[in-house]
Amino acid sequence: MYIIFTQREMFILAKQTSIKARILRMCIISVVVVVTVLLTAIVTMIYRAYDASYQDQANSLAAAYCQMFRNNIENLQLNIKSVQARTDVLDETIPLKERKAKLADLASTSIMKDFSVAYGDGTTYNNTDLTQREYFQTAMKGSYAISAPVVRLTDNSITTMLAGPVYTYNGKQYVIYGSIDTLYFSNGLDTSSMTEGSNIIVMDKHGQIVAASDTNLVMALANYTSEENKKYNSLAAEILSKDEGIYKYKLDGVEYISAYKTVPDTDGWKIAVNENYSGVKKSILVDILVILGISLVVVAIGVVIVLKVSNKIVKPVIKNTKRLRLLSEGDVTTPFVNDSPRDETYILSESMVNTVETLKTYINDIRDVLSALAAGDLTVTSTLEYKGDFIEIGKSLNQICSALKSEMSEIKNGISSMKEGAKQVAAGSQALSQTAIEEAQAVSDISETVSKINEQADNTAKVSEKVSELTLKTNENAKSGGELMAELLAAVQNIREKSNAIGNIIKTISDIAFQTNILSLNASIEAARAGEAGKGFSVVASEVSALAAKSQLAVENTEALINDSLSAVNNGTDIANRASAEMTSIVEDISRVAEEIARINAAAIEQKDSITLINENMSKIESVMQSTTATAEESAASGEQLSSMSENLASTVEKYVTE
Known part of the structure; x- marks a missing residue:
């Protein structure tokens, strides 16, 4: 027997999914969702833990280096104070050459490279003019001052200058100042405990690099606010705008986390510990891949278990589905054997057996009645007792038989009247046709x-x-x-x-x-x-x-x-x-x-x-x-x-x- 499906039925069949597939899909989705949620939570916690750890590390390093800078600056200030205590370097009765020699001797026993004296008008023992130097201007206001690396007026070398507060001797104002090694502060910056590619910088309030783990920046007098170093402008703006903080930024495709603080006893110096954050993400990625591998193993085990359980549930359902498919195609004769286990599927199969037998009985009865009607016997009626919703079908079948019998009797009675009326219509139409012809003429x-x-x-x-x-x-x-x-x-x-x-x-x-x-x-x-x-x-x-x-x-x-x-x-x-x-x-x-x-x-x-x-x-x-x-x-x-x-x-x- 050939079954012809409509386009809509074909579409429905194409869209059907087996119960086994749905159970499997539902279980897999559930496992995947649970694993995904757990994986997301774990990854988030790992990410936050790494992030907090590196922020704390960078912040601790910044605080430690701030303290180191403070100690170094205090030590330098003590060197200036020791020179200020010596009046012989200011005594003008002593020849200048001897005074300069005394200053050189003092420098040889300190961490300073050299010492010198400036008058209140900015002139110095070295015949230079310091009036335009910011550290001299700060000293004249009564404070210690330390400069960023500058080109020295005496020999055009790059050096860092330190000046003590102005004081008076014999009615004249003097400022004791000197130079230190340009890399004095940079030498103490160690990045060995940080991720590869990390760096440390110290900049003054104008953005000039005072010290750095990359000493080339210091010697090049680099300034992070200049147009030449435009890619560092946003970092400099963030660091210079606040006393301290944490700042994440991206530079040349590499992500950094920067912990910055203000260096005490300076005119706005900021130290920034810039941790290479891309390395952190690589570590996080490795952890995620490990967790993901474990999750895939768990999912695979879950799928195997679901397959075994679903086969036991689905097999009787598939058998019932096939018999229902035959029933939907009009097959009520093929027998159905209930061999399901004693559970809900057994009840389902037993109901299928009863359904097939009941439909077979009803269809045979309807076929007998319709066959009699087709043969011209309008006296036939159904004697079968229909149940449930089929009761109305049995009633309707008998009503159809009764109505056909009654209507056919009336048709027989009315046919003779129709024959006479048809003859009268034909005669009247003929007379009307003749009259119409005469009127038309x-x-x-x-x-x-x-x-x-x-x-x-x-x-x-x-x-x-x-x-x-x-x-x-x-x-x-x-x-x-x-x-x-x-x-x-x-x-x-x-x-x-x-x-x-x-x-x-x-x-x-x-x-x-x-x-x-x-x-x-x-x-x-x-x-x-x-x-x-x-x-x-x-x-x-x-x-x-x-x-x-x-x-x-x-x-x-x-x-x-x-x-x-x-x-x-x-x-x-x-x-x-x-x-x-x-x-x-x-x-x-x-x-x-x-x-x-x-x-x-x-x-x-x-x-x-x-x-x-x-x-x-x-x-x-x-x-x-x-x-x-x-x-x-x-x-x-x-x-x-x-x-x-x-x-x-x-x-x-x-x-x-x-x-």
Whole structure:
């Protein structure tokens, strides 16, 4: 038998883990967790113990070296005091050379390299000036002073200077000072008891190395606050900022733990014991590896024990699991033998035997009932007594049989009614189809008529639009004629005004002719008086008189013509005014006609739109009627098919036994 699993079932199977594996995993995890916790606690304690031990060691060394430095400084101060007690080295009655010799003798019997004397103004027996030296400035304030290594003024050698407090002798101020070996303090710094790579340094308040286990730093005048030694800046800042403390730092990949303290009787000197912490971590790592090896052995032993115990527990469970897997695949016939030991697994296996047998009985009963139903026997019922949650299954099985029997009886009774109804549906659908065809034809005729009306309305709208355009054009022409009449009236009025002006001019000419005639008459009289001498003048006067008479005659004729022209102009003006009034009336009438035609055109367009809408609606009605006709025809066919199906259903139902 082949079993087909769904994708989800395959995913579940792939994700399954055996009980044995889970027990083993749980035990291993528990052991690992316990071992890890213990290992972590042990490692932490070891680390803290090593850390505290090395901190204490570094701190103790720093304290011891502080005390050593204090003793050395006190010893140096005693040497200065012994010289201060000798007045012969200050007695200026003694030659300077002898005084310097005495100082050399004193130095030969002390730990000092040499002694010298400085005056209060900074000058010395060696003809040098100490005013800029910090140790001299401190001595002038009344305190002992010791310097960091400096370049000596006398021979440019590197040395450490010591000065006693200023004192007065014979009214003058003196400072006894001297030099000591530059490596005097460094020689006592021993790192043999420390881890490899550890070191000890002493720096002044400015960061300069005063003493160190690495004497090269001293001779090089190294300063840990300078840019040149930038990698030491953070260490110097930490040490110089506090009187004492513990500081962890990393330098060139190596971790250090530094214990630092302030050296007594100095101007801010700090001693720092720098323990190589990487070596400490190596020791811790070795211890951790040993503990880890032991832990792995413990874990391995635990795994072996867990495997033996889990096999005894898991074997019966695996057997039950396999039988359940067969049961989930529908196998209720394969027998299951309970051979488990007398414990909880025995109860589990016995329950499996009962489960398989019970399910087998229920499934056989359900199969018998369903087989009878499949054969058409609706009178069958289940007689088996179901238990527990299966009681509802037994009830449901009998209810299904009873319901099928009842429903099938009702179906038989209703089939005859359905057959008659199917025939009536077929007949009604046929009648509906015929009526729909006739209505569709009537709608088609109406639609054709509406289309013709729509075409006529379209033509009417086009003609109305053309008439409207002609009317508008005529209205514009009439307005242009009215404007021309107005211009004509203005021209006639202008002629009238000009004619009046000409009349005035003619009158002036007439006056001139009259005056000329009087002048000629006076000239004739004067010529007559003159006698023979005025004969020529008399002839001229006669000619002027004749010319004046002609001018008067011409003026009278012109005046008559102008009067006639004015009369004609007045008459023309009246006619033009009447024509202008008539033209204005024509323009108004044409405007009213244009408005009426525009309204007619708008009504024609609206009528056309309404007819178009009617035509569209008629098309829709026609489409609906066609669809109705098709539906009616389909209903008729469906009615016939339903009638045929009811016949077939009746013959099928007769096969089932209900009594």
